Amino acid sequence: MILAAIGAVIGAILGWVHATKRGGNTADKLQYAVVHGIALLLIGYFIALFMAKWGI
Numbered sequence: 001m002i003l004a005a006i007g008a009v010i011g012a013i014l015g016w017v018h019a020t021k022r023g024g025n026t027a028d029k030l031q032y033a034v035v036h037g038i039a040l041l042l043i044g045y046f047i048a049l050f051m052a053k054w055g056i
Helices: 002-021 026-054
Strands: none
Touching: 002 026
């Protein structure tokens, strides 16, 4: 589960940076951070799930 948490944090940071580069205001930055964070959280969760299933 730590992989999913790391993915969420990295996703939030990347989303904030992405919105900043596009010239977004604070609401845009928060929205991008949340969406990117959720996306990478899910990716990290599924990677952790497959690793647990395969015993890695």
